[in-house]
Amino acid sequence: MSAPSLSLTTVPAARGRWARRNAWTLGVYALMVTLLVVEKIVHPDLNGYDMQSLVGGALPLALAAMAQAAVVISGGIDLSIGAMMSLVNVTSALYMVHADLPGALLIAALLVVATALAGALTGAIITITRVPDIIVTLVTSFVWSGLALQVMPTPGGGAPQAFADLLTGDIGSVLPAGVIVLLLVSVLMWLPLRRTRLGLALYAVGSNRTAAYLSGIGVGRARGAAYILGGVFAALAGLALTASTLNGNATSGTAGAGYTLNSVAAIVVGGVSLTGGRGGMLGPIAAAVVLTQINTILTFVGVDANVGTVIQGALVVVVVMVAGLVLMRRRV
Amino acid sequence: MSATPRATGGRGLPRRVQRTLADYPALVLIAILIILIAGTNIASPGFVTPSQLSTTLLYAAPLGVLAAGQTLVLLTGGIDLSVAGTATAAAYLMAGLGGLGAGTAVALALLLGLVVGVVNGVGVGIFGVQPLIMTLGMAGVITGALALAALGFTNGVPTVPESVHQLGSGTVLGLVPVNLFIWAPLALALTIGLRRSGFGRMIYAVGDNPLACRLAGVRVWQVLLATYTLCGVLGASAGILLVGYTNAADQNLAIPYLLPSVAAAVIGGTSILGGSGGYAGTILGALILTVLDSLLNIMSVPQAIKQMLYGAIVLALASIYVRTSGDE
Numbered sequence: 001m002s003a004p005s006l007s008l009t010t011v012p013a014a015r016g017r018w019a020r021r022n023a024w025t026l027g028v029y030a031l032m033v034t035l036l037v038v039e040k041i042v043h044p045d046l047n048g049y050d051m052q053s054l055v056g057g058a059l060p061l062a063l064a065a066m067a068q069a070a071v072v073i074s075g076g077i078d079l080s081i082g083a084m085m086s087l088v089n090v091t092s093a094l095y096m097v098h099a100d101l102p103g104a105l106l107i108a109a110l111l112v113v114a115t116a117l118a119g120a121l122t123g124a125i126i127t128i129t130r131v132p133d134i135i136v137t138l139v140t141s142f143v144w145s146g147l148a149l150q151v152m153p154t155p156g157g158g159a160p161q162a163f164a165d166l167l168t169g170d171i172g173s174v175l176p177a178g179v180i181v182l183l184l185v186s187v188l189m190w191l192p193l194r195r196t197r198l199g200l201a202l203y204a205v206g207s208n209r210t211a212a213y214l215s216g217i218g219v220g221r222a223r224g225a226a227y228i229l230g231g232v233f234a235a236l237a238g239l240a241l242t243a244s245t246l247n248g249n250a251t252s253g254t255a256g257a258g259y260t261l262n263s264v265a266a267i268v269v270g271g272v273s274l275t276g277g278r279g280g281m282l283g284p285i286a287a288a289v290v291l292t293q294i295n296t297i298l299t300f301v302g303v304d305a306n307v308g309t310v311i312q313g314a315l316v317v318v319v320v321m322v323a324g325l326v327l328m329r330r331r332v
Numbered sequence: 333m334s335a336t337p338r339a340t341g342g343r344g345l346p347r348r349v350q351r352t353l354a355d356y357p358a359l360v361l362i363a364i365l366i367i368l369i370a371g372t373n374i375a376s377p378g379f380v381t382p383s384q385l386s387t388t389l390l391y392a393a394p395l396g397v398l399a400a401g402q403t404l405v406l407l408t409g410g411i412d413l414s415v416a417g418t419a420t421a422a423a424y425l426m427a428g429l430g431g432l433g434a435g436t437a438v439a440l441a442l443l444l445g446l447v448v449g450v451v452n453g454v455g456v457g458i459f460g461v462q463p464l465i466m467t468l469g470m471a472g473v474i475t476g477a478l479a480l481a482a483l484g485f486t487n488g489v490p491t492v493p494e495s496v497h498q499l500g501s502g503t504v505l506g507l508v509p510v511n512l513f514i515w516a517p518l519a520l521a522l523t524i525g526l527r528r529s530g531f532g533r534m535i536y537a538v539g540d541n542p543l544a545c546r547l548a549g550v551r552v553w554q555v556l557l558a559t560y561t562l563c564g565v566l567g568a569s570a571g572i573l574l575v576g577y578t579n580a581a582d583q584n585l586a587i588p589y590l591l592p593s594v595a596a597a598v599i600g601g602t603s604i605l606g607g608s609g610g611y612a613g614t615i616l617g618a619l620i621l622t623v624l625d626s627l628l629n630i631m632s633v634p635q636a637i638k639q640m641l642y643g644a645i646v647l648a649l650a651s652i653y654v655r656t657s658g659d660e
Binding site for chain 2: 077079125128129130131132134135136138139140142143145146147149150258260261264274304306307308309310311312313314315316317320321325
């Protein structure tokens with residue numbers, strides 16, 4: 001009697017598997033490249049300077065999207081990102097106006113720490129009072145906005161050019177500094193974190209809070225860490241605003257459609273699920289660039305800025321609707 | 333023989349008080365309101381006079397109407413972050429079209445609120461978009477659209493029709509605010525409607541357990557559509573009342589009222605998670621917030637501190653409700 005032959009399903013080549021798992025992220029990057037082509041068509045004399053201003057303009061949104069992604073992956077949401085950015089923007093502009101580069105960097109570092117603490121506070125409030133994060137972050141967004149207005153009632157302040165060049169200039173007139181910044185932040189902060197216990201805890205808590213709790217994960221600590229991470233990225237986003245505008249404005253984070261709304265759009269386009277537990281940060285970065293590109297293309301074509309705001313708002317809704325439909329069909 | 337465990341006399345009274353408060357949360361709110369009014373009277377003697385109190389009611393009416401829509405939406409387990417934008421846009425539209433006669437202008441403004449509400453309702457009810465995202469997106473759309481429309485007003489900032497101005501800021505017999513004639517019937521209709529009508533019950537049911545509702549045959553999308561539409565119309569009404577009071581259309585008219593609209597409902601006992609609460613509590617919440625605002629203004633508290641105090645109070649009250657209602 002011959003033993004029944006076991007037919008193993010052939011294991012797909014590792015590369016194919018990787019491509020399939022990261023399909024969405026790859027798709028967004030492909031979209032980004034496509035839009036670059038479109039931009040070139042619409043604006044034939046596209047040059048290095050335009051690339052630089054594209055990355056510089058997308059940098060605050062990309063960092064805001066990373067902040068929002070950190071929180072949403074862990075199952076929450078942060079409605080105060082725009083307001084935090086405004087606060088960091090005005091505070092840095094206020095103190096950096098007469099500073100030199102080392103001074104500016106010191107101020108930047110202090111602000112990152114302060115915002116991280118603010119994030120910790122937010123996380124603590126959410127965990128201790130058990131009030132839903134929507135309400136808590138809605139409340140804190142008004143608090144930060146009020147503080148920003150207090151710090152700088154009328155736009156003003158400034159920053160040293162060297163600091164601005166650091167974030168929005170270019171390296172060797174080829175590579176925009178913003179790309180370096182994003183690479184550094186992703187490679188040094190996010191990718192290592194993702195593989196640690198904390199990173200896994202974030203995904204677990206976002207995916208199924210009860211199961212995570214029953215598995216012994218400190219849910220409160222994980223969520224708090226998510227908000228701290230969000231705070232750090234939001235601070236970087238606010239500093240990017242200061243670097244690109246060389247100005248402080250209390251409404252810089254919340255004007256028009258606001259960075260909060262756009263960060264949500266960016267993460268949804270970037271493949272992060274709003275219910276938590278899925279997605280990464282590389283997708284939202286590309287998505288932020290895509291959203292900025294759409295804006296730029298609209299401007300090139302001659303569309304009014306306010307129409308741009310309307311389109312941004314409508315885009316968020318449509319994107320979430322489509323993402324929701326895609327998820328529903330995948331589940332069914 | 334089993335001894336029935338009984339709380340000792342020393343622990344009985346606080347326990348009874350806590351249970352009474354949990355059963356009648358309105359008592360806590362009324363107590364807070366009285367304390368606040370007393371405090372304001374200390375800070376600015378002469379607050380507890382009929383004319384001052386009537387002014388407070390006048391101030392509170394727009395917030396009360398705005399929070400009414402928000403309450404309905406919160407009861408279904410959602411949230412509407414576009415009410416403030418709707419109110420502002422409706423007010424601006426009405427003022428801009430004042431030339432067509434006050435009645436037509438008001439009707440068109442209410443129509444705008446209806447349209448916004450329908451769009452929100454379609455997004456949330458039919459397409460299943462999270463209310464937070466849908467209304468946040470709509471808020472962005474409204475802001476942009478309003479800025480565009482404002483550019484089209486070539487003869488400066490639009491003016492408010494006189495009858496609307498009277499509606500928003502006038503008083504009858506020098507005592508009863510005219511806008512109370514809008515707010516009071518509305519409050520009555522909402523309170524009774526939520527408790528007694530089938531639609532009201534469905535709102536609570538959908539907020540409590542939408543899946544069970546669907547299985548029971550309720551057309552959840554219709555309930556959501558109707559709720560968000562109502563919220564839009566109420567938001568537009570609030571905007572009209574507000575601009576009637578300020579007598580100046582402004583692109584940021586109702587923005588400061590967004591958080592208070594949620595706060596009033598939350599303070600009044602409506603759960604964020606949906607399924608419990610009511611408008612009566614929201615009315616008290618709106619009154620509390622209005623008196624608190626007056627108190628902080630009298631004490632010349634800077635804007636930032638005011639926002640922080642506001643936030644702290646809202647969070648404190650919300651956390652109390654989360655704990656006493658046993659929600660997770």
